[in-house]
Amino acid sequence: xxxxxxxxxxxxxxxxxxxxxxxxxxxxxxxxxxxxxxxxxxxxxxxxxxxxxxxxxxxxxxxxxxxxxxxxxxxxxxxxxxxxxxxxxxxxxxxxxxxxxxxxxxxxxxxxxxxxxxxxxxxxxxxxxxxxxxxxxxxxxxxxxxxxxxxxxxxxxxxxxxxxxxxxxxxxxxxxxxxxxxxxxxxxx
Amino acid sequence: xxxxxxxxxxxxxxxxxxxxxxxxxxxxxxxxxxxxxxxxxxxxxxxxxxxxxxxxxxxxxxxxxxxxxxxxxxxxxxxxxxxxxxxxxxxxxxxxxxxxxxxxxxxxxxxxxxxxxxxxxxxxxxxxxxxxxxxxxxxxxxxxxxxxxxxxxxxxxxxxxxxxxxxxxxxxxxxxxxxxxxxxxxxxx
DNA sequence: ACATCTACCTAAATCCTTTAGGCAAAAGTG
DNA sequence: CACTTTTGCCTAAAGGATTTAGGTAGATGT
Numbered sequence: 391x392x393x394x395x396x397x398x399x400x401x402x403x404x405x406x407x408x409x410x411x412x413x414x415x416x417x418x419x420x421x422x423x424x425x426x427x428x429x430x431x432x433x434x435x436x437x438x439x440x441x442x443x444x445x446x447x448x449x450x451x452x453x454x455x456x457x458x459x460x461x462x463x464x465x466x467x468x469x470x471x472x473x474x475x476x477x478x479x480x481x482x483x484x485x486x487x488x489x490x491x492x493x494x495x496x497x498x499x500x501x502x503x504x505x506x507x508x509x510x511x512x513x514x515x516x517x518x519x520x521x522x523x524x525x526x527x528x529x530x531x532x533x534x535x536x537x538x539x540x541x542x543x544x545x546x547x548x549x550x551x552x553x554x555x556x557x558x559x560x561x562x563x564x565x566x567x568x569x570x571x572x573x574x575x576x577x578x579x
Numbered sequence: 580x581x582x583x584x585x586x587x588x589x590x591x592x593x594x595x596x597x598x599x600x601x602x603x604x605x606x607x608x609x610x611x612x613x614x615x616x617x618x619x620x621x622x623x624x625x626x627x628x629x630x631x632x633x634x635x636x637x638x639x640x641x642x643x644x645x646x647x648x649x650x651x652x653x654x655x656x657x658x659x660x661x662x663x664x665x666x667x668x669x670x671x672x673x674x675x676x677x678x679x680x681x682x683x684x685x686x687x688x689x690x691x692x693x694x695x696x697x698x699x700x701x702x703x704x705x706x707x708x709x710x711x712x713x714x715x716x717x718x719x720x721x722x723x724x725x726x727x728x729x730x731x732x733x734x735x736x737x738x739x740x741x742x743x744x745x746x747x748x749x750x751x752x753x754x755x756x757x758x759x760x761x762x763x764x765x766x767x768x
Numbered sequence: 769a770c771a772t773c774t775a776c777c778t779a780a781a782t783c784c785t786t787t788a789g790g791c792a793a794a795a796g797t798g
Numbered sequence: 799c800a801c802t803t804t805t806g807c808c809t810a811a812a813g814g815a816t817t818t819a820g821g822t823a824g825a826t827g828t
Contacts, residue, residue: 393793393806415604420784430785432807440785496737507739526745530753533740534731537754541730542723548685550696551722556715564719564768565726571766577756582775582824609815619816621776629816 394426398436401426402446409447409488414495417488419443444495449505451489455482456506459513468520469570472535475517476566479539483547490547494540511536521573531573538569583615590615590625591635598636598677603684606677608632633684638694640678644671645695648702657709658759661724664706665755668728672736679736683729700725710762720762727758 404425409417419440423430437443455478462474483490497505514532523531542565545551551558593614598606608629612619626632644667651663672679686694703721712720731754734740740747 396806418784419786428806429808431787431809434786435806494733494737499738499741502738526749527753529743529745530750530757533734533747533750534727534754534757536734536739537731538723538726539730540734541728542726544683544733545722545725545729548683549688549691550725552688554718556718558722560715561719561722564716565723567766567768568719568723568761571764572757572761575760575764577760579753579756585775607815608817617775618777620778620818623817624775 394428394432396426396428396432396436398446401433401436401443402450405443405447406450406486406489406492409492410486411488414444414447414488414491417444417447444492445497445501447489448492448495448497449501451486451493452506452510454486454489455479455493456509456513458482459510463513463517467517469566471517471520472570472573473566475514476535476539476562476569480543480546480562483543487547490543518573521576523573523576527576531576535569538565583617583621585615585617585621585625587625587635590622590632591639594632594636595639595675595678595681598681599675600677603633603636603677603680606633606636633681634686634690636678637681637684637686638690640675640682641695641699643675643678644668644682645698645702647671648699652702652706656706658755660706660709661759661762662755664702665724665728665751665758669732669735669751672732676736679732707762710765712762712765716765720765724758727754 401422404422405417408422408425412421419433419437420430422443423433426433437446458478459475462478463471466474482493497507511532514535515528518528518531521531542562546558546562551561590611593611594606597611597614601610608622608626609619611632612622615622626635647667648664651667652660655663671682686696700721703724704717707717707720710720731751735747735751740750
């Protein structure tokens with residue numbers, strides 16, 4: 391009997407693809423087995439359990455996101471970098487809704503620390519070098535931006551802005567204008 | 580045999596309580612039945628299915644959130660109103676993490692339109708009356724604030740800011756300062 | 769007092785998760 | 799190249815969650 395050639399990486403990637411198709415919370419080991427045309431139990435050699443699978447998908451998505459972010463901000467600074475980084479989040483969410491959800495899956499602290507999450511924060515911090523912010527305001531700004539990137543994209547994806555004008559693209563552009571302006575004129579305490 | 584006295588409302592509320600205890604995604608009809616000391620099938624007279632239960636919890640949470648928001652902004656304006664509304668979101672998330680997650684559960688468009696969600700947007704729009712924003716910038720600002728409230732609180736809850744300084748309370752205060760400043764000096768297109 | 773409705777029940781099918789133990793293909797070793 | 803080990807997939811089986819169909823007893827209204 392021919393082997394499917396499974397390994398943890400391949401299973402994780404298939405899980406990510408499945409998440410994009412049916413939603414992260416509907417990813418099941420069973421469905422994955424069906425797609426590989428393999429018995430369910432076989433997958434348990436590659437993944438500890440259902441939770442482990444989800445964590446792996448989350449880590450995978452974070453890596454992808456961090457890689458794209460690194461690409462996007464390379465050679466850019468100031469507002470250009472800000473927009474590029476913001477667009478990475480938004481574009482990723484649109485292209486890969488399931489993975490984007492996965493990227494925000496709650497990880498336990500040690501796992502989170504070893505994930506690409508900190509790398510993403512670091513990059514957000516890096517683009518703030520183009521603005522004149524001293525600590526602790528720089529940290530405050532990193533967190534605020536993180537919140538906006540994640541929160542705005544989430545609301546948009548959940549369809550909240552769908553049938554109302556102006557369309558969401560315009561709000562996105564103007565919100566980034568506004569954030570850029572805010573970072574240039576960050577208020578004193 | 581004594582009756583438990585179930586009805587849809589009571590089941591929904593118990594579901595909300597369960598969500599706060601174990602997490603929204605771990606709410607199951609079975610666990611709820613156990614808590615009511617009732618057979619699982621009995622709950623299916625009150626709730627169509629598992630999805631229906633989740634939707635009901637989501638709608639319930641949105642109502643609670645809207646009610647608190649209404650209370651909080653009554654008699655306030657400008658920055659005071661902004662902070663009050665922002666704190667409603669954050670405090671609700673802390674007190675009721677499961678419900679807060681539920682409040683962002685994806686609803687189909689018609690259900691979403693009938694939910695308390697629009698009421699919350701309306702209130703966000705209302706507090707912007709204290710700032711000099713014309714359309715479409717007012718709408719842009721409503722969406723940006725929605726994103727921040729939701730996104731920041733989410734990141735905070737997921738533990739991202741836990742073991743780093745400055746502490747998250749300070750970032751929250753300063754972020755609201757910054758947003759207030761941004762709304763007062765919203766950049767021209 | 770009687771009919772009806774409501775709240776809950778038993779039973780059963782289906783699906784997902786997870787573990788235990790086995791066999792055969794692939795990979796490393798003398 | 800034969801031989802052992804590892805790896806990849808298997809069958810089997812138990813435990814839960816979901817959902818439907820159809821039944822009964824307590825509560826309610828006339």
